[in-house]
Amino acid sequence: MRSLLLSIFGLFCTAITMAQVKVDLKKFNPKNEAAISQKAGILEIKWPAGNGNTGKIVFDLSGSKPLFKLISLNKAAVQKIISADVDPVFLLSIGKRDLLSQNGWNIFFDKVPFKPYKTFPVTLKKSSAAVKSIGSHTVITIGSLHSDRFDGVLEVTFYNGSPLFNIAAVMSTDVDATAIVYDAGLVSRSDSWKSISWTSTGDTLQQAKVVKTDTAVNLAVKYRTITAKGAQGTLALFPAPHQYFYPLDEAFNLKFTWYGNNYRKMTDGYGIGIRQDLKGDNRFVPWFNAPPGTKQRMNFFCLISDGEASDAFTAVKKFTHYDSYVKLPGFKTMSSHFHNEFIMSVVLAGKPVPEHPDFVDVFKKAGIDIVHLAEFHYTAHPKGPDDQRLKELKALFEMCERLSDKDFLLLPGEEPNEFFGGHWLQLFPKPIYWIMSRKQAVPFVEDRPGFGKVYHIGDKKDMLKLLEQEKGLAWTAHARTKGSVNAPDVYAHEDFFLSDRFMGAAWKAMPADLSHPYLGNNRVLGLLDDMNNWRLKKTVITEADLFTITPQNEMYAHLNVNYLMLDKAPKYTESWQPILDVMQKGKFFGSTGEVLMPELKINGKISGETLALNADGTADVSLKLLWTFPMNYIEVISGDGTRVYRDKIDLTKTKAYGDQVFQFKTKLAGRTWARVEAWDVAANGAFSQTFYIK
Numbered sequence: 180m181r182s183l184l185l186s187i188f189g190l191f192c193t194a195i196t197m198a199q200v201k202v203d204l205k206k207f208n209p210k211n212e213a214a215i216s217q218k219a220g221i222l223e224i225k226w227p228a229g230n231g232n233t234g235k236i237v238f239d240l241s242g243s244k245p246l247f248k249l250i251s252l253n254k255a256a257v258q259k260i261i262s263a264d265v266d267p268v269f270l271l272s273i274g275k276r277d278l279l280s281q282n283g284w285n286i287f288f289d290k291v292p293f294k295p296y297k298t299f300p301v302t303l304k305k306s307s308a309a310v311k312s313i314g315s316h317t318v319i320t321i322g323s324l325h326s327d328r329f330d331g332v333l334e335v336t337f338y339n340g341s342p343l344f345n346i347a348a349v350m351s352t353d354v355d356a357t358a359i360v361y362d363a364g365l366v367s368r369s370d371s372w373k374s375i376s377w378t379s380t381g382d383t384l385q386q387a388k389v390v391k392t393d394t395a396v397n398l399a400v401k402y403r404t405i406t407a408k409g410a411q412g413t414l415a416l417f418p419a420p421h422q423y424f425y426p427l428d429e430a431f432n433l434k435f436t437w438y439g440n441n442y443r444k445m446t447d448g449y450g451i452g453i454r455q456d457l458k459g460d461n462r463f464v465p466w467f468n469a470p471p472g473t474k475q476r477m478n479f480f481c482l483i484s485d486g487e488a489s490d491a492f493t494a495v496k497k498f499t500h501y502d503s504y505v506k507l508p509g510f511k512t513m514s515s516h517f518h519n520e521f522i523m524s525v526v527l528a529g530k531p532v533p534e535h536p537d538f539v540d541v542f543k544k545a546g547i548d549i550v551h552l553a554e555f556h557y558t559a560h561p562k563g564p565d566d567q568r569l570k571e572l573k574a575l576f577e578m579c580e581r582l583s584d585k586d587f588l589l590l591p592g593e594e595p596n597e598f599f600g601g602h603w604l605q606l607f608p609k610p611i612y613w614i615m616s617r618k619q620a621v622p623f624v625e626d627r628p629g630f631g632k633v634y635h636i637g638d639k640k641d642m643l644k645l646l647e648q649e650k651g652l653a654w655t656a657h658a659r660t661k662g663s664v665n666a667p668d669v670y671a672h673e674d675f676f677l678s679d680r681f682m683g684a685a686w687k688a689m690p691a692d693l694s695h696p697y698l699g700n701n702r703v704l705g706l707l708d709d710m711n712n713w714r715l716k717k718t719v720i721t722e723a724d725l726f727t728i729t730p731q732n733e734m735y736a737h738l739n740v741n742y743l744m745l746d747k748a749p750k751y752t753e754s755w756q757p758i759l760d761v762m763q764k765g766k767f768f769g770s771t772g773e774v775l776m777p778e779l780k781i782n783g784k785i786s787g788e789t790l791a792l793n794a795d796g797t798a799d800v801s802l803k804l805l806w807t808f809p810m811n812y813i814e815v816i817s818g819d820g821t822r823v824y825r826d827k828i829d830l831t832k833t834k835a836y837g838d839q840v841f842q843f844k845t846k847l848a849g850r851t852w853a854r855v856e857a858w859d860v861a862a863n864g865a866f867s868q869t870f871y872i873k
Contacts, residue, residue, distance in 0.1 A: 188512040200240045206311035212339045213317040221248070222308060226317060228252060228342040229835075234483060236335075236344070238319065240305045242868035245368040246321070252342060252412055252485045259411040259485045264369035267274050268446045269301035269331065269348045269477060270359055271326045272457055274466060276358040282664045285702055287426060287657070289465045292359045292457045300445050301326040301348050302513060303333055313340040313488070314831025316860075318387050328352045331474065338809050338860070340834035342494070345860070347478035350692075356490060358466040359693075360425065361477040364437065364452015365407075365416060366615070367402055372407040375438045375451060376488035380518050380731040384489055387438070391449045395439030402502060403736065404435040405451045406488045413491040415482045418453045419861040420499050421698060421771050423479075424736040427758050429460040430725050432834075433734045453479055465690060473694035480861070497836075498807045498861075499773060502735035503546035505805075507777045510742040513543070513758070513767075516594070516604060516656060516685065516722035522574050523558040538728040539582050539589070547740060548587065548748050548759065552579070553594040553604055553656075553724075561595065562616040569612055569630055583751035590755065594656055598639040599675060601658075601666030604685070604722075607651040608756040612713035624648075639675050646680035652759050657724060658684040658706050667706075671713065682763055683710060683717030686866075687724055687739065688771075696811055697858045698771070704816075704856070704866060711852040711869055712818045718787075720762060721769040735772075742775070743767045744785075765868030773863035774810070778803035778840070786854070786868040796848025800873075803840045808859040809833050815845045817853040824850070830857075847872060 197791050202217050209215075213226040220241045228234035235258070237249040247265040251258050272402035274296035277289045302325050303803045309320045315338065322332040331505040332349030338344065348361070376386045377400040390409070398405070404417040418424075418435075433456035440449045441521050445837060468823045484491040496502070504512045519538050526532055542550050554575055572591075579589040596602045597615045612630050617623070619635030623644065634645050646653055653675075655667045666682060670676050685707055688698035694699075703719055726735065744766040749755055761767055765787030768776050782798045784790040792798055800815065810830035815822045826845050833839075847853055858864035 200305060200308055203307070203309035206309070207317070208255050208312035211315060211317065213311045213312070215405045222319070224317060224319065224337060227339050228483070229340050230528060232342065232485075234337065234342055234344070238321070240308055246305070248822055249676070250414065250483060252483050258645065259278045260371065261409060261412040261483045261485070261777070262367065262407065262414050263371040264367065266366045266368060266448075267346050267363070268366050268450060268452065269326070269363045270298055270443060271301055271329060271350075271477070272296055272298040272360045273327055273329070274358045276356045276468065277710040278356050281755075282660055284468050284470060284700070285660045287465050287661045287689060288463050289358070290463060291466045292459070292464055296457075297327070298443070298445065299327045300348070302569040314829065315713070315834055316831055324348055324350055326350065328354050328357070338430045338835060341809070342483045343480060343835065344497050345478055345480050346478050349769065350473050351474050352469060353471050355471050357469040359469045359475065360455040360457060360466050362437075362443070362444070362452060362454040363477065363479050363515050364446075364450045365414075365481075366446055366448040366450035367407070367450060370527070371409045373410065374493070376406045376408065377436060378402050378492060380432055384492065386488065389449065391440060393439050394436050395450075397434035398434050398436045398438070399432040399434045399731070402433055402496055402499070403453070403733070404492060405438055406491050407451050408488050411549065412483060412485040413488050415484070415491040415495050416451055416453065416479060417495055418479050418661035420442060420773070420863065421688055421736055422693070422862040423453065424733070425465060426687065427459050427464070427737070428462060428724065428726055429729045430732040430734050430737040431460055431727065432731055433459070435733065464696050468690055468692040468694060468700070470692070473692070475693045478691060485729060497600050499735060500807070503544065504740050504772050505546065505775070507775065509744060509746045510777065511548040511745040511747060512546060512740045513551065513743050514738060514740050515551040515592070515720060516724045517558040517728060518553050518594070518726045518729050520554060520556065520558050521724070522554055522571060522578060526574050526578060527571065531567045536582070536729055539587070541728050541730055541734055542747065543587055545734065545738060549590065549743070550588070551592045551606060555593050561593070561597065563614055565614055568706070569627070569633065572612055573630070574665050580751045585750070588748050588751060598636065598642045599653070599664035600670050602656040603652055604656050605646070605653045606759060607649050608754050608759055611649050611651070613645060620704070639673070643675040643678060644679060650759065652680060652682045652755065652763055654720070655684040656722065657687065657689065659702050660689060670694045677715070679763065683707070684719050685722035686719050686769060687700050687722050696862055697856070697864055698862055707854070707869070708816060708818055708823045712820050712823070714820060714851070715735055715870065716869070718762060718765045719769070720767070739769060739771050741769050760798060768865055768867045769864040771863045773807045774857050774859055774863070774865040774866060775805040776802060776855070776857060776865045777805065779867050781870045782855060784870060786870055789871040789873055791873045792847055796846060797844045798847045798853070799842070800845055801840060801842050802857075804837065804857055806833070806837050806859055807835065808861045809862060810837065811858050811860050813841065815853055816856065817847055817850040819849050
């Protein structure tokens with residue numbers, strides 16, 4: 180009896196303690212359009228959700244109740260309940276990063292899930308709560324979170340002007356050499372959900388009734404989104420479109436969403452969510468970096484709608500322009516580095532050659548005007564025999580010409596990985612026959628019937644000579660990682676690199692680190708800063724570095740593009756020199772697609788040009804941005820030949836779907852170069868090429 184009384188007393192004390200959670204409002208600005216109220220363990224937020232709607236979420240801060248007591252969308256006096264009694268769930272998989280064998284945290288060739296790892300649930304203790312205003316955003320912080328060696332808080336961020344909010348487990352560890360992935364979602368504690376919907380990889384809407392006892396299943400979907408519909412509206416759940424996907428060589432659709440009961444036998448209840456396949460493509464699987472002390476932001480987005488599932492999907496797809504790259508007047512989109520290997524695996528393998536291959540349709544639907552291939556990656560005969568090599572090149576050139584049309588240009592290219600060191604790509608302004616070997620007494624160039632000029636390349640001097648004679652460009656692929664761990668640094672002093680024929684390097688969001696508000700860990704953009712400080716005029720294009728390309732793949736998450744300053748793309752049968760000129764001279768910007776910078780001038784000059792500063796050492800920046808997710812910041816990066824400087828302009832007052840010209844001054848006295856980046860709240864972004872300063 181005494182034991183029972185003590186237990187009851189303990190539960191009573193716990194309940195009293197939880198009911199007395201004080202909400203810290205010191206950093207909340209009541210003038211930022213959102214409204215906060217609290218009473219007896221209940222915290223309520225209302226925020227303007229666009230189109231005359233007001234979003235409302237009621238948080239229950241008591242110990243045993245679901246965190247989200249109510250999620251609704253209100254217009255005038257009409258309240259439509261979207262969900263009720265819902266809990267966020269996170270599963271954290273923790274493995275070990277190899278920091279010794281290659282290039283530290285920049286490693287790609289790691290196999291984390293093939294070494295010991297373990298998955299832990301993330302537990303929430305509602306021990307504290309705070310509300311703060313950040314521009315037009317409202318952030319509610321609830322603590323604390325714990326999962327094995329990780330601790331942190333839960334952050335829920337609301338964006339004025341949009342029915343969008345973000346749920347994040349922000350956690351850190353003191354343990355070195357840690358790599359992570361996470362699964363996440365929402366679990367319903369009531370019967371408010373009636374059906375689950377998703378878009379199949381064939382781009383058709385699918386639906387299933389909610390049966391609370393149905394075991395959770397993993398789904399391959401398009402647009403990375405899953406929805407739960409109630410009687411009065413729909414809740415859509417989706418990840419950041421690029422940040423959530425750690426880098427792989429393949430863009431396979433690995434069933435990145437889930438729904439059902441008892442997901443992974445580690446979540447209590449019926450839910451929907453996002454997930455990662457821990458073994459990736461079963462090759463090199465690096466997961467996410469989690470260096471000691473960094474705040475890893477494991478997050479997902481929710482969008483609420485008072486319509487059907489189809490309405491919610493339409494709203495979500497708008498954030499990524501339906502997973503495509505929008506057309507901009509005066510620009511052509513170009514993407515590079517695809518090992519599709521169509522020539523070796525289909526054309527020369529004797530298989531039926533389709534008139535319209537799937538991979539071309541994928542590029543066209545993605546809005547890509549120009550595609551630069553990287554064929555023959557360890558599949559062909561780059562060093563000969565000569566007849567075989569020429570046959571392969573001829574087949575490549577014929578395929579590219581056949582599949583190009585007035586609106587699409589398919590450019591031949593390779594990743595030679597010979598002569599210079601590390602991995603690199605090349606592009607010529609026309610088809611060039613060249614063989615990556617040169618035996619004694621074989622001429623550098625000869626004429627061959629049926630082929631014309633044929634070059635024999637024996638070393639890096641020959642390669643540079645070929646690039647010079649045929650006006651080609653070369654650049655480092657996946658610089659400072661993968662097969663280019665020490666490149667271009669190891670050859671930065673050599674003639675071929677110092678030549679204007681060596682363009683620079685290529686950027687991909689690799690490695691991945693969820694503690695950064697941007698993509699790519701500054702691996703390549705940091706290299707661009709270094710090359711600028713080396714007083715070299717180099718440029719950085721974006722690259723995809725992918726193999727299989729199919730409509731069923733999760734292509735968009737791994738894609739990026741270069742917006743080239745071209746009024747029109749040349750035809751295949753014309754010289755491609757205008758493309759190479761734009762790439763070499765820095766007249767383009769790179770983008771993940773959601774953030775665009777169609778206009779950028781510093782003191783009247785465009786990227787790639789040289790400008791003079793104002794008398795006071797400042798420069799006037801005029802930057803037009805287009806965006807979908809609310810913006811986070813603009814950053815002007817500059818250097819003086821030794822140091823790198825950063826001037827950040829806060830954009831958290833922006834709302835979703837903007838089109839604005841930003842004009843501001845930046846201090847550039849003593850600097851020799853500058854460039855600009857812009858990133859949104861989902862870590863999507865765009866970056867310019869370099870401006871040079873007199």
